C-alpha cells in the first residue's frame with residue numbers, strides 16, 4: 001500500500017542519515033589535534049569571546065568555559081566593564097577584559113587579535129548601540145587579519161542590521177536559533193522563511209551571504225556553506241534551558257580553529273568549517289542527552305558543561 005511505501009522510504013532515509021552522521025563524525029575525529037607532550041600552552045587554541053554586558057553575564061561565561069572544556073588552552077572574554085567582575089568571579093580560568101564599552105574598545109581588542117585563533121561574537125552582548133558599534137569595529141579588524149569568527153546571539157542582531165559586515169567572509173560561521181534565523185533571512189532575502197523547506201532556506205541564506213557557513217539550531221540542526229547541506233540529529237533531550245546555544249558557539253570557536261589547521265585533506269574535501277560546526281552541534285546535543293539522564297527536568301547548562309569531557313570522549317575518541 002501507499003502507506004507501506006512511505007514507511008519504507010522514511011526508514012531508508014533514516015538509515016541513510018545515520019550513516020551520513022557517522023561519516024561526518026569521522027571527519028570531526030580527523031581534525032582533533034593529538035595531545036602531545038611537546039606542545040606548548042596556547043597551541044591547541046587561544047579563543048576570544050566578545051560579549052557580556054550589564055544584563056547578561058552567564059552567556060559569555062558559558063561560551064568561554066566551553067571552549068576550555070573542549071580543549072582550548074586559553075579563553076578570553078571581552079565584555080562591558082559592568083560584566084567583568086561578575087564573570088571573573090564565576091571562574092578563575094577565564095581571562096576577562098572590561099573593554100567593550102570603552103571609547104578605545106576596538107584598539108584594546110585589536111592588541112590581542114594577533115594572539116587569538118578564533119573569536120566568538122555575541123553571547124550576552126545585548127543590543128546597546130555603543131557596544132554594537134564597537135563590535136562592528138572588532139569584526140572589521142578580525143576580517144582584516146583573517147581571524148575566524150563564530151557569530152551568535154546579539155552578534156546576529158548586528159549582522160541582520162548590516163549583512164555587509166560578514167558578506168562573503170569565508171571564515172565566518174553563523175549559529176542562529178529559530179528567531180535569529182527568521183530575522184536574518186528576512187533581512188538578507190527580503191521575504192519570510194518557507195517553514196516547509198528548512199534545508200532550502202539555510203542553503204539560500206548561506207548563498208545570499210556569499211557562502212558564509214550557517215547553522216540553524218532546532219529539533220534537528222541544519223548546516224550549510226551554500227554548497228553542501230548537513231543535518232545533525234544527534235539525540236539530545238526535550239529540556240530547553242537557556243545557555244545551550246552558548247555552549248555550542250564556544251565549542252565551535254575551538255573546533256573552527258582545529259578544522260582550519262587540519263585543512264581540507266583531513267575533512268575529505270568537505271568544508272572544514274562545516275565539519276567543525278557539525279562537531280559542535282553533535283557535542284552540545286550529546287551533553288544535553290547525558291545531563292538529562294542524570295538530572296531530568298532540573299537540567300541546566302552548567303550540568304551540560306560538566307558533561308563536555310565524557311560527551312567528547314564518547315563521540316570523538318571512540
Ligand SMILES: NC(=O)C1=CN([C@@H]2O[C@H](COP(=O)(O)OP(=O)(O)OC[C@H]3O[C@@H](n4cnc5c(N)ncnc54)[C@H](OP(=O)(O)O)[C@@H]3O)[C@@H](O)[C@H]2O)[C@@H](O)CC1
Nearest residue numbers: 056057058059122123124125126153154178179242243246
Ligand atoms: N544566562 C544568560 O546570561 C543567557 C543569556 N542569553 C543571551 O540573551 C540575549 C538574547 O538572546 P535570546 O536567545 O533570548 O534572543 P531573542 O532574539 O531575544 O529571542 C528570544 C525570544 O525568541 C522567541 N523564540 C525563541 N525560540 C523560539 C522558537 N523556537 N520558536 C518561536 N519563538 C522562539 C521567544 O519569544 P516568546 O516565546 O517570548 O514570544 C524568546 O523569548 C543574548 O545576548 C543571549 O546570548 C542566552 O544566551 C541565554 C542564557
Ligand SMILES: Nc1ncnc2c1ncn2[C@@H]1O[C@H](COP(=O)(O)OP(=O)(O)OP(=O)(O)O)[C@@H](O)[C@H]1O
Nearest residue numbers: 177217218219221236242243244245246248284285
Ligand atoms: N527541539 C530541540 N530538540 C533537540 N535539541 C534542540 C532543540 N532545539 C534546540 N536544540 C539544541 O539545543 C542547542 C541550542 O539551540 P537553541 O535553539 O536552544 O539555541 P539558543 O536559543 O541560541 O540558546 P541560548 O539559550 O544559549 O541562547 C543546539 O545544540 C540545538 O541542537
Ligand SMILES: [Mg+2]
Nearest residue numbers: 153177245246
Ligand atoms: Mg542564543
